[in-house]
Amino acid sequence: xxxxxxxxxxxxxxxxxxxxxxxxxxxxxxxxxxxxxxxxxxxxxxxxxxxxxxxxxxxxxxxxxxxxxxxxxxxxxxxxxxxxxxxxxxxxxxxxxxxxxxxxxxxxxxxxxxxxxxxxxxxxxxxxxxxxxxxxxxxxxxxxxxxxxxxxxxxxxxxxxxxxxxxxxxxxxxxxxxxxxxxxxxxxxxxxxxxxxxxxxxxxxxxxxxxxxxxxxxxxxxxxxxxxxxxxxxxxxxxxxxxxxxxxxxxxxxxxxxxxxxxxxxxxxxxxxxxxxxxxxxxxxxxxxxxxxxxxxxxxxxxxxxxxxxxxxxxxxxxxxxxxxxxxxxxxxxxxxxxxxxxxxxxxx
Amino acid sequence: xxxxxxxxxxxxxxxxxxxxxxxxxxxxxxxxxxxxxxxxxxxxxxxxxxxxxxxxxxxxxxxxxxxxxxxxxxxxxxxxxxxxxxxxxxxxxxxxxxxxxxxxxxxxxxxxxxxxxxxxxxxxxxxxxxxxxxxxxxxxxxxxxxxxxxxxxxxxxxxxxxxxxxxxxxxxxxxxxxxxxxxxxxxxxxxxxxxxxxxxxxxxxxxxxxxxxxxxxxxxxxxxxxxxxxxxxxxxxxxxxxxxxxxxxxxxxxxxxxxxxxxxxxxxxxx
Numbered sequence: 001x002x003x004x005x006x007x008x009x010x011x012x013x014x015x016x017x018x019x020x021x022x023x024x025x026x027x028x029x030x031x032x033x034x035x036x037x038x039x040x041x042x043x044x045x046x047x048x049x050x051x052x053x054x055x056x057x058x059x060x061x062x063x064x065x066x067x068x069x070x071x072x073x074x075x076x077x078x079x080x081x082x083x084x085x086x087x088x089x090x091x092x093x094x095x096x097x098x099x100x101x102x103x104x105x106x107x108x109x110x111x112x113x114x115x116x117x118x119x120x121x122x123x124x125x126x127x128x129x130x131x132x133x134x135x136x137x138x139x140x141x142x143x144x145x146x147x148x149x150x151x152x153x154x155x156x157x158x159x160x161x162x163x164x165x166x167x168x169x170x171x172x173x174x175x176x177x178x179x180x181x182x183x184x185x186x187x188x189x190x191x192x193x194x195x196x197x198x199x200x201x202x203x204x205x206x207x208x209x210x211x212x213x214x215x216x217x218x219x220x221x222x223x224x225x226x227x228x229x230x231x232x233x234x235x236x237x238x239x240x241x242x243x244x245x246x247x248x249x250x251x252x253x254x255x256x257x258x259x260x261x262x263x264x265x266x267x268x269x270x271x272x273x274x275x276x277x278x279x280x281x282x283x284x285x286x287x288x289x290x291x292x293x294x295x296x297x298x299x300x301x302x303x304x305x306x307x308x309x310x311x312x313x314x315x316x317x318x319x320x321x322x323x324x325x326x327x328x329x330x331x332x333x334x335x336x337x338x339x340x341x342x343x344x345x346x347x348x349x
Numbered sequence: 350x351x352x353x354x355x356x357x358x359x360x361x362x363x364x365x366x367x368x369x370x371x372x373x374x375x376x377x378x379x380x381x382x383x384x385x386x387x388x389x390x391x392x393x394x395x396x397x398x399x400x401x402x403x404x405x406x407x408x409x410x411x412x413x414x415x416x417x418x419x420x421x422x423x424x425x426x427x428x429x430x431x432x433x434x435x436x437x438x439x440x441x442x443x444x445x446x447x448x449x450x451x452x453x454x455x456x457x458x459x460x461x462x463x464x465x466x467x468x469x470x471x472x473x474x475x476x477x478x479x480x481x482x483x484x485x486x487x488x489x490x491x492x493x494x495x496x497x498x499x500x501x502x503x504x505x506x507x508x509x510x511x512x513x514x515x516x517x518x519x520x521x522x523x524x525x526x527x528x529x530x531x532x533x534x535x536x537x538x539x540x541x542x543x544x545x546x547x548x549x550x551x552x553x554x555x556x557x558x559x560x561x562x563x564x565x566x567x568x569x570x571x572x573x574x575x576x577x578x579x580x581x582x583x584x585x586x587x588x589x590x591x592x593x594x595x596x597x598x599x600x601x602x603x604x605x606x607x608x609x610x611x612x613x614x615x616x617x618x619x620x
Contacts (some may be wrong), residue, residue, distance in 0.1 A: 112493060121444065
């Protein structure tokens with residue numbers, strides 16, 4: 001394998017309900033930086049049925065070239081036909097890096113194709129960088145249950161592949177004046193040769209976020225005063241679309257069920273935002289949440305150890321502060337949603 | 350008669366494992382070795398399918414000699430036979446080299462008794478990748494079905510399986526030809542209590558063990574560290590908060606400051 005034959009940073013573009021998945025736009029943002037550093041092209045690979053019209057969106061978000069496989073056989077994601085299309089594209093155009101969202105689909109596709117290429121694949125990456133001169137991708141991810149980070153390299157094989165956690169990278173602000181090249185490709189695939197068929201797709205309204213998968217966790221402790229006071233934690237979580245966590249003493253007091261317990265003897269969580277409200281911050285609790293991205297503590301006691309392990313702290317009575325937070329978030333969050341929807345319309349205009 | 354093979358792994362319990370501060374690697378002595386929790390659900394599902402359709406459940410692992418314990422755990426759960434590949438040549442394998450070695454072992458098992466279905470856990474808790482299952486399927490050229498949370502039907506006579514695959518917002522019903530490979534979600538089943546006869550059998554059980562030399566047509570260049578495209582170049586501890594910034598002012602002012610800090614992560618609130 002001559003590594004120099006492989007050029008360009010690519011993103012596998014995931015399409016859901018006729019739209020580009022947010023994680024793919026985030027990866028175009030991350031990929032743009034890598035491509036600029038290497039002085040190479042940013043490509044998107046778009047596979048689906050009736051999806052060619054999405055190419056301008058990809059240009060607006062940073063792609064220079066979009067490879068399109070548009071065929072009814074790609075109507076639903078299936079490993080086999082998608083893998084064959086992507087394999088065809090990789091073998092023909094030889095990218096040096098190929099990124100996927102670490103979604104069920106992205107992980108399925110990446111794992112399968114890594115074996116066929118063959119090449120290395122790093123899972124659930126959260127930090128990406130590239131060496132300017134060698135083109136070596138530095139893919140870092142939490143390892144061993146999130147206690148430490150590991151940087152993973154793939155020196156001798158190309159493309160270097162990684163799946164990347166959603167909501168970690170940032171999409172660029174879309175520039176509708178940007179344009180690029182569309183490369184339309186075809187491969188011969190016959191439906192009767194496909195070994196899997198999607199019989200039905202069932203959408204379910206999203207159940208309340210699981211605590212270890214939630215982006216936001218609102219956790220309460222003894223400082224909530226009583227089981228009734230703890231209701232405020234549920235209310236705040238509802239407003240934020242968050243999961244509810246709890247300290248051990250609250251669970252032992254029977255205010256909430258055990259599977260909400262965060263800490264050594266409960267669940268380890270690493271959300272984007274962790275609220276510790278009325279929780280003093282015993283070590284056994286801290287080890288269960290210390291790797292959260294943003295930790296906010298509210299406690300009456302200015303000497304509570306939780307303030308050593310948070311990013312922002314408020315000294316005060318939770319029973320007074322939480323109702324105010326609920327009220328203000330109820331006012332502000334709908335405004336954010338409205339502005340996001342407006343942007344979405346611009347993007348598809 | 351179905352022949353189902355569950356691929357399993359013995360892992361350090363990462364919930365209690367400590368990190369050696371000098372080497373920054375997991376201190377295996379600090380953590381009990383357990384059957385990967387996701388794999389327990391794979392074995393449980395295989396055993397349930399055996400009860401439903403009749404057949405044999407085999408389990409396969411790659412690991413050092415003490416991994417026999419994980420096989421015994423599977424026998425407790427109701428597996429009939431255990432296979433283990435164990436050799437220094439397999440050491441240091443990443444997901445690509447692991448799927449290669451396991452696929453070779455599966456081919457060997459299939460020579461003795463053809464395989465209808467392979468079941469893997471969603472991922473391991475020490476590697477956290479979920480890449481080995483699909484990799485095995487590709488190497489054996491059978492369809493991989495990831496994220497399976499319900500098995501609707503297995504029809505060996507007509508050669509198909511129907512399952513539910515978990516999606517981000519629901520599930521899809523997929524029909525696949527047999528043989529195929531599932532990776533299963535934890536929610537697919539609850540682990541049953543091991544009946545006493547299984548425990549007695551497990552205590553005395555010893556699996557079939559193969560070294561790299563025992564596997565046929567193995568390309569040694571594809572095994573272990575040599576066969577692994579990825580390398581871990583650096584391990585570090587992420588920075589921890591060093592005492593938070595305290596928000597000051599009246600209660601209302603503190604609330605407003607907090608609001609703007611939280612809402613700065615606006616992408617969390619826009620979907």
